[in-house]
Amino acid sequence: EPEVTQTPSHQVTQMGQEVILRCVPISNHLYFYWYRQILGQKVEFLVSFYNNEISEKSEIFDDQFSVERPDGSNFTLKIRSTKLEDSAMYFCASSDYRGSSYNSPLHFGNGTRLTVT
Amino acid sequence: ILNVEQSPQSLHVQEGDSTNFTCSFPSSNFYALHWYRWETAKSPEALFVMTLNGDEKKKGRISATLNTKEGYSYLYIKGSQPEDSATYLCAFRDSGYALNFGKGTSLLVTP
Numbered sequence: 001e002p003e004v005t006q007t008p009s010h011q012v013t014q015m016g017q018e019v020i021l022r023c024v025p026i027s028n029h030l031y032f033y034w035y036r037q038i039l040g041q042k043v044e045f046l047v048s049f050y051n052n053e054i055s056e057k058s059e060i061f062d063d064q065f066s067v068e069r070p071d072g073s074n075f076t077l078k079i080r081s082t083k084l085e086d087s088a089m090y091f092c093a094s095s096d097y098r099g100s101s102y103n104s105p106l107h108f109g110n111g112t113r114l115t116v117t
Numbered sequence: 118i119l120n121v122e123q124s125p126q127s128l129h130v131q132e133g134d135s136t137n138f139t140c141s142f143p144s145s146n147f148y149a150l151h152w153y154r155w156e157t158a159k160s161p162e163a164l165f166v167m168t169l170n171g172d173e174k175k176k177g178r179i180s181a182t183l184n185t186k187e188g189y190s191y192l193y194i195k196g197s198q199p200e201d202s203a204t205y206l207c208a209f210r211d212s213g214y215a216l217n218f219g220k221g222t223s224l225l226v227t228p
Contacts, residue, residue, distance in 0.1 A: 045217070050214075105166050109160055
């Protein structure tokens with residue numbers, strides 16, 4: 001069964017450094033997402049991406065964050081200058097279209113654990 | 118921020134017991150309610166997507182109901198098995214693209 005893959009599984013970086021988290025969504029999916037979970041908290045929405053542009057973003061997704069789908073297969077999340085509070089598990093997800101995007105479940109990757117020191 | 122609450126926070130049952138969890142969500146501007154099963158060290162896996170008031174869905178021993186007018190959904194597991202041990206997440210969707218997750222119910226089933 002096709003799956004969403006994320007790399008790396010764990011990334012350690014120093015405060016102020018840039019990080020890029022990579023994802024390969026399921027190939028025929030149309031909607032792409034990034035979520036994160038800070039330890040002990042709820043899974044939080046960051047951004048959704050459809051038709052090569054951001055369709056929605058949360059308050060968390062400020063100017064330090066950006067997303068890209070550079071080659072039609074990879075979907076990346078860049079954090080320009082990491083802060084300690086960016087430490088979290090970051091999940092990529094994708095979904096297809098079943099008459100409506102509302103009917104479609106999300107398929108998640110295994111996540112990238114980002115540790116900012 | 119849309120408030121999605123799940124209860125109980127955690128549950129410990131014996132193999133063979135049946136159990137259920139609750140998810141409450143805003144009753145206005147409802148578009149969909151998702152349930153996911155999340156095992157440790159794996160990715161969340163979709164169980165159900167429910168969109169209509171009164172929806173009931175079933176997958177093996179797991180079933181879910183939806184009441185959009187009062188803003189709640191129940192997830193039932195019949196005859197729990199150790200492999201059912203996981204965190205069960207519900208997520209509410211309004212007219213946007215974002216899923217708003219609850220904190221989850223952590224289920225432990227012991228033999």
